[in-house]
Amino acid sequence: MRLALAFTLLASTATAQTCGGDVSAFIAGVKSEAQSAGLPAATIDQFFQGARIDQSVLRADRAQGVFQKDFISFSRALISQNRINNGRVFGDRYDQTFNAIEQRFGIPRGVLLAFWAFETDYGQVQGSFNTRDALLTLAHDCRRPELFRPQLIAAIELYRRGGMDPARTTGAWAGEIGQLQKLPREIVRQGMDGDGDGIVDLKNSAPDALMTGANVLSSLGWRANEPWLQEVIVPSNLDWSQTGLNNKLSVQDWAARGVTARQGRLGPANLPASILLPMGRDGPAFITYPNFEVYFDWNKSFVYVTTAAYFATRLGGAAVYDAGNPSAPLSGPQMQQLQQKLVARGHDVGGIDGILGAKTRAAVQSEQVRLGLPADAWPTIDLLNRL
Incomplete structure (x- = not known):
């Protein structure tokens, strides 16, 4: 990879985060930016042949209600005995890879097995959305263009390397590829050949996917051999x-x-x-x-x-958590009402989406302190009524 291109991909590729409008004009702008990054014009043109906006991607992006679930409901939905059993099976099957990861990165196998299970059921369900079209759709959409436009350009570089086929590569609706569902920039930056065949193939090679996932975590600041x-x-x-x-x-x-x-x-x-x-x-x-x-x-x-x-x-052997006896969670509409009240009091909740995320929890705790309630960051009907 040329030095200028490497710098551009490792830094922020998006010099002008335009979005929306005529799709052909938008693609022309992306092509120009990709050329400025050092990618060959012929490669760029080939990448976009047949590209289209995928409305099903936008529908998936707008329908993430699963994250409105509370922790107990969400964790019980995702953690099944089958996934635990398969964790042991796949842990044993790729024991050599996990040992190499623990030795090199200090990341226990359970961490990657959990991601592997949740992202693709250990590689069995990797998604059927065309990756190029998903990235184009989300880059063109004006909700998060600053995230997806650089990913679209990185996908062109991945194509140049032979790491994806724009017409055939499929994955998740948000453009992630492979058994651990990584975006193109991560693959360009941290992709690793875990099975020694000279190819980084995150879709068909579990060792490649696992080693790449470990490299991503390490690059994000994972502290070796420490708990989480x-x-x-x-x-x-x-x-x-x-x-x-x-x-x-x-x-x-x-x-x-x-x-x-x-x-x-x-x-x-x-x-x-x-x-x-x-x-x-x-x-x-x-x-x-x-x-x-x-x-x-x-x-x-x-x-x-x-x-x-x-x-x-x-x-890793821990027991099932003690669920205790928490008060009932707010409904989605109630959570949105709560978020609106928190915003009216000057708090940043990250959006009125009915999801109890980190920012909403911090705002709830602040209001609990102000009102003299137990400040445990768990919103209740009582708190909603008082606000």
């Missing part, structure tokens, strides 16, 4: 306002406040950590370590991240 999440028991008199991902104390400070591991021992005493109560003080409780933050660079959904991190501990 662990179930804990918290005392009933804990200061709930100190919980949540925005609040950190050392492990030894949490221990001094009465937090104990439900299994085994807490992580190293000097590690910064947060107490995560995904459904409030009466539901499951976890301690999160620095590696937990890396999960949010893989997927932005709070409930997905928490479930994936927990499932990784299950695959």
Whole structure:
């Protein structure tokens, strides 16, 4: 790869994040930008032959209601005994690859097995959307062009390398490819040949997909041989306002406040950590370590991240969490109403979408403190009424 192209792809490729309007004119703009990045004009023209906007991609993008589920409902839907059993099967089948990953990156196999399970059921369901058209559609759409326009240009480079066929390569609706569903820029940057055949093939080679996934996590800041999440028991008199991902104390400070591991021992005493109560003080409780933050660079959904991190501990031998007895979650419309009230009070909730994400949780906790309620970041009907 030429130096100018490498720099452009590793930095931000999108010099002018235009979107919408005439599709042909939009493609012409992308072509011009790709040429400026050093890609051959003939390759670019071949890449876009037959390209089209896919309305089914837009429908999928607008219909992500699954993330409105609470943690218990979401995790029980995603974590089945079959997925646990298959985790053991595939862990044994690719034992050599997982050993190499642990030795090189310090990432336990359960972490990648959990992603592998959730993304494609261990490679069995990789998606049927044309990757080029999905990326074109989302780059042209004006909801998140700053994310997908660079991915579209990276896909041209991937095509130039022989890593995808614009007419035939398929994957997820958001343009991810392969068994761990990675976007083109990640494949260009961190793609690895895990099986030694000289080809990076994330669709058909599990070792390639797993090694690439590990390389992605490492590049995002995964701290080798450190924990990420662990179930804990918290005392009933804990200061709930100190919980949540925005609040950190050392492990030894949490221990001094009465937090104990439900299994085994807490992580190293000097590690910064947060107490995560995904459904409030009466539901499951976890301690999160620095590696937990890396999960949010893989997927932005709070409930997905928490479930994936927990499932990784299950695959490593942890017990089923204690669900406790949390108060009922708000409905989608109630959550949207709550978000509207929080925005009216000056909070940034990241959008009125009915999803209890990290920003909404932080806003809820702030209002609970103001109102003198237990500040555990779990929204209730009482809080909604008071606001």
